[in-house]
Amino acid sequence: MRLKSKIHLYTSILFAVLIILMNISIYLLFNHFSLKSEIGQVETNAASIAQGIQSSSSSIPLTDLLRAYVPVDGKLQIVSQSNTRYPPITSSSQSKLSKREAVYYAQKKTQIVKFGNESYVLVSIPVIWSNGEVVNIQITESLRETMSNLQSLRFVLVAVTLIALIPVVMSGRLLGKLIMQPIRTLTTTMRDIQKSGEFKQLPLDRSSKDELVEMGETFNRMIELLQSNFANQESFVANASHELRTPLTVIESYASLLKRKGLERQDLFQESIEAIHSEAIRMREMTEQLLLLARNKEQWLINKEQLDAAELASASASAFQSAYHRDVHVEGEAPLFVHSDRQLLKQLLFIFLDNAYKYSKEPITITLGIANHAMKSDKTAKTSPSAKKAWIRITDRGVGIPKTELSKVFERFYRVDKARSRQNGGLGLGLSLAREISEAIGARIEMDSLENVGTTVTIMLNQE
Numbered sequence: 001m002r003l004k005s006k007i008h009l010y011t012s013i014l015f016a017v018l019i020i021l022m023n024i025s026i027y028l029l030f031n032h033f034s035l036k037s038e039i040g041q042v043e044t045n046a047a048s049i050a051q052g053i054q055s056s057s058s059s060i061p062l063t064d065l066l067r068a069y070v071p072v073d074g075k076l077q078i079v080s081q082s083n084t085r086y087p088p089i090t091s092s093s094q095s096k097l098s099k100r101e102a103v104y105y106a107q108k109k110t111q112i113v114k115f116g117n118e119s120y121v122l123v124s125i126p127v128i129w130s131n132g133e134v135v136n137i138q139i140t141e142s143l144r145e146t147m148s149n150l151q152s153l154r155f156v157l158v159a160v161t162l163i164a165l166i167p168v169v170m171s172g173r174l175l176g177k178l179i180m181q182p183i184r185t186l187t188t189t190m191r192d193i194q195k196s197g198e199f200k201q202l203p204l205d206r207s208s209k210d211e212l213v214e215m216g217e218t219f220n221r222m223i224e225l226l227q228s229n230f231a232n233q234e235s236f237v238a239n240a241s242h243e244l245r246t247p248l249t250v251i252e253s254y255a256s257l258l259k260r261k262g263l264e265r266q267d268l269f270q271e272s273i274e275a276i277h278s279e280a281i282r283m284r285e286m287t288e289q290l291l292l293l294a295r296n297k298e299q300w301l302i303n304k305e306q307l308d309a310a311e312l313a314s315a316s317a318s319a320f321q322s323a324y325h326r327d328v329h330v331e332g333e334a335p336l337f338v339h340s341d342r343q344l345l346k347q348l349l350f351i352f353l354d355n356a357y358k359y360s361k362e363p364i365t366i367t368l369g370i371a372n373h374a375m376k377s378d379k380t381a382k383t384s385p386s387a388k389k390a391w392i393r394i395t396d397r398g399v400g401i402p403k404t405e406l407s408k409v410f411e412r413f414y415r416v417d418k419a420r421s422r423q424n425g426g427l428g429l430g431l432s433l434a435r436e437i438s439e440a441i442g443a444r445i446e447m448d449s450l451e452n453v454g455t456t457v458t459i460m461l462n463q464e
Helices: 004-054 062-069 092-099 146-197 212-263 268-294 309-324 342-358 403-408 418-424 430-441
Strands: 076-080 109-115 118-128 134-142 304-308 327-331 338-340 364-370 389-396 444-450 453-464
Touching: 004 109, 004 118, 004 146, 062 076, 062 212, 076 092, 076 268, 076 364, 092 134, 118 146, 146 212, 212 268, 304 309, 309 327, 309 338, 309 342, 309 364, 309 389, 327 418, 338 342, 338 430, 338 453, 342 364, 342 389, 342 430, 403 444, 430 444
Parallel strands: 327 364
Antiparallel strands: 076 134, 109 118, 118 134, 304 338, 364 389, 389 453, 444 453
16 A cells, blocks of 8 residues: 555544544533433422422322322322332323333432333432321433434434545545655655666755655755765766876886886886886875775764874874985974864875975974964864864975965866976875865865965864
8 A cells, every 4th residue: 555545544544533532422421411411300300299299198189189290291100118009190192101110219219211212210209108108209201302312413423423524534635645745756856866867856845844854855965975975986987097097007118118128128127117116106195095085074084182283293293204304393382282183184284294395305394383363264164263273384495386376276186287296296186185184174274385485384273
């Protein structure tokens, strides 16, 4: 059974049960209060009749007295504890009651009795008769009118229930249609995506805040994530195929050269091995950076903590100096505590140190401090304006970057001087990766540079 049919069926059954229960409750309440009212009225009449009969029994013949007090639609009878018989008096419409056998009760008795498919109220009141005997004055009164009213109420309630079920069934169908509309839209959109291969999002009514809108928003966020992943994969494949072509060509060329002349010429052998080794290292670095860039930042394992940026900068400078034999000086405030991810911040420092190493020959300087002036706005920064800031500045005295190129250096595979970058092993990926890392850890990057003077990169970090 389809979900729409289930909603229609279940809501119809639920509303039908509620209406039936409500009408049954109405009938039972009306039945209870109607009978209670009728019994109370008969009891009041019985008390008045008993008093009148008892006071007049000595002066008026019994038959005439009973006939004077007999109910309009019932029977009046005196029942003796001994076998003394007093003839009952009935109304013209209830002559059949004369055949009903009377029972003596020692105490006052009120009950509903059935006789001849009809219901009656029987009230029995014990009184002391003129001869000193205790007798019952019993009044039996028909409930015909009350039962007729209850029967009419039953018909009305049944009719109302049947009539009410019509809009209930229609509203159930309408409710199923309204609930299913977003789900049908979702299904249609997914089928369109499956057929066309293009990512689409659901149109949403933002004024509504129900679970169906939340489902649509979740679907749209999932589509955005899939689209981002797909774009990253496409970019990765395109960039990798483009950038790997050159080192592979170089490796293939030198390998072919080695096959032809490598055993004959030692200098050619050494040159080929160095070129192949250099290109293999560059391919490995580029592959690692491409793989990291291809992942969404949401998938990065980010573990922010309070750490000493001065200690981290000193350790990074020492490791870099040992690996590349380039002087790196660390200056400024220490300790300097920041709230960041240790590994990603360390990778960020290595990216800028690596750039400084490639494009300069002089010693590199790392300076640390507390921000005391407003930095340039950065739309990609994910930091609070009120948060305390610390900064790490990497300065080199190298070739520098033209002012016109500064806005482009964070683009993937962009090189200011392609020939020089190739020679130094630059991939055009480092600064793009640095931007991704800074956004992930909530840092902000500023770069200032002058040609033939040097470049300064400032990393702004949260202290709390």
